[in-house]
Amino acid sequence: MRLVSSFVWVLLATTLFILLSPIIVPLTVAFSEREVISFPPTGFTLKWFYNAFKFKSLVDGFKLSLYIGFAASSIAMALSLPASYALFKYSFKGKSIIENIFLAPSLMPEIVLSYLLLIYLIAFARFPGSLALLLGHILIITPYAMRYVYASLVNLSKEIEEAAVSLGAHPVRAFLDVVVPNVKNGLVAGFITSFVVSFNAFSISLFLSYGAMPLPIAMWNYLQVRYDPTIAALSCMLILFTVTLTIIARRIVSLRGV
Amino acid sequence: MSTLELVNITHYYTKQNPVLRDLSLQVNRGELLALLGESGSGKTTILKIIAGFLKPQRGRVLIDGEDCTNTPPHKRGVGIVFQNYALFPHMTVLGNIIYGLKVRGVSKFEAAKIAMDLLERLDIRDLADRYPSQLSGGQQQRVAIARALAIRPKILLMDEPLSNIDPKLRSRVRTEIKKIQREFEITTIYVTHDQDDAFEIGNRIAILHDGRIEKVDTPMNILLNPETSYVASFIGYENIMPISRFKEHFKSLSKVLERKAEEGYSHVGIRAINLKLSDRELNNEEEIISVKGRIVLKAYRKDHVRNIVETSIATLEVHTPEDHFKEGDTVYIIINKKDLVFLK
């Protein structure tokens, strides 16, 4: 028995190392003095952080990723809310077909989608690059958005809407007064999660970014030619950014137990 | 106080299985009608049709004589107390109760007054600022009732109100609901699957079976004259026998029994509590008949002894207040003819 448990603890340690070290190591290297990346890090400096801001492609990339994340998440949530509501409340012929259609974006490999949209939207339909990029992001975010919105709807009892209607509220009003306030938490959490997914997305932006590049692509380009702690410093800031957002989302969801 | 009438309602989810078949029902002004039926018998469908959430495939709904089958639910003025109360979790008790008034454009001041008055009458005044999650089941129910009453509905629907109440408190809550209904003089339909519930609370009881109202009458009348075998067994007639078997044993009654059979009756029923046990045959009086049998099982209940007696007619159940006989004893079951009911 002792043998089994020590075996398990070894596995646990290995797993934790594998999962966490690629995250922790860049954090430590970010402060290193030397230009060449090595471990253990030597010295302590913040110069790499300043350096990150000096590269236009990185700064512009950050702004673009923010913008796209925000826009794509908003649109995805706006489309998902009525769709989830329809699936939740009504049953009709062809419902399972439609449910499967909504499942499709998660089955499609992101890089294949990126390539197909490149040919379809940009080469064929001559969409501007920024629009194609936005549409691509919306597509990959949608499964996440739907999941969050649907989950928070399911937690509500259906009778609440009927109660409001029986008290005299027009169905639309009943929806606004009684469903939306209770789904709010799920909506916010869904929005933040969608944003993080969009912000971190790489493959979808790979082919669709022409001229303007989202941050992950800009970072990847940087890494093709340079290998210095700048990326580590940038990583450090990004980790802080996305982890904070995710924690906020988690907190919001657990408030009032939605 | 309004009247409600359901006229020839037919509704089905699949063509082969209608939930409601040509159902008609009349609810009188100010009465509390208990709609009694087993789970899945269509009680919920009827509620939804009355409230307007479902449009029946055939038939009409009349409130105060006016056809409102096509009126949308938010214009019907039907108050509903849901089985799970469905209180709005993001509003306070006061907010919940005011909601219906707010939607009708009543001023906040007026609405608050009406709400506080209701809270007072239902004895939950102190709960005004609490949220539903902070209330007990019984409190939630009262809030749900207050919320429905606030809009002065023409009809009040209550869906299995006692199902979420602690069994020990059910009797008390039932009495309170009855009091509230009478005080507010509101025509109420009370849906339940529990016959004790229906019998205690209903001015009249409507028994729902196989998509139709099998019988609607006062509790007393239903008990004395169930009319059909289903109703009889549903309300607790322990002994139901085919007329043919009864005729075989009681030759003296054959003329009466034949006449009843021609009228369409197929069974005879009698309640266990109306039967008596004796060690000798008593046939001298006009009203009495008896049949010989043997006690095969005895069980003890709180107020009576339950005797299962095998006879040549059928195995009969007799409830006696006292414990005179043993298992295996030969006894005579004494039947008073006026306690017999004929059933279709």
Add this chain to the structure above:
Amino acid sequence: MEKEVRIKASITQLIPFFLLLPLLTLVFVLLFGSVIYVLASSSHSIAVSMLEVLPSSYFISAYITTLKVGLMVVLLSAILSYPLAVYGRFVNFKVERLLSVVVFIPLMINPLIRAFGWMIILGREGVLNSILMYFHIITHPLSILYTENAVVLGLLELFFPFMYLSLYSSLENIPEEYILAAQSLGAGTLRVFLDIILPLSITGLATGASIIMAGCAAAFVTPSILGGLKVKTLSVLLREYVDIFLDWNVATVIALVILATTLLIIGVINLVKKLVMRW
């Protein structure tokens, strides 16, 4: 009056469709539309290119690499997750609580950053080599980076959470009583695992495997950074033909192969799951 009612009734029936329409249109037009367009417009040239691409050495080696890497990741993640999940579910719940938190952390962080982290760890002057050399376990630095093993490690980190969560959730459906019953009948730990736990959690294993295989076929950043010039998966190859060689015929073939393989893997595993359910 009757007609008005009928119109209103049919409008009410249509409400769900109006609600669904925007999202439905988006997914349909973009997702299905693009696939249909690409297949339809260049079906001839695709067919021709397929004859050229599929047998070629660069394609076959990329395909094999992708499959190899995928299977390795499935195997390693299963070996790591199973004991941990079983232990966490039936023996010590603290393990589960720790893992359920830790496992979500990498999911929030950009795969690019994580691949970069692996670069630092696996490089010739990296963390791993420094530690191994410091303890004199090796004398020369190992070159792990830019080999298949590096890609496997990187993808293992990426997909481990999915296998673990999928396994754990299927283990949650096994009542503890089954274990106790087996043990009371005389089964030792290994027998309990093989006879009770494994068969009942095989669907979790299958789900995890399908997510991982599909993910490895589609992953780009990790194999591209950690694989270097020699180790190429299908997605890395795809990008090469789009951005570097600008040969769109070949690229389309590769893209369709990735899509077909992904769907095939998911389909096969779903079928297997259904068969297992029946049995």
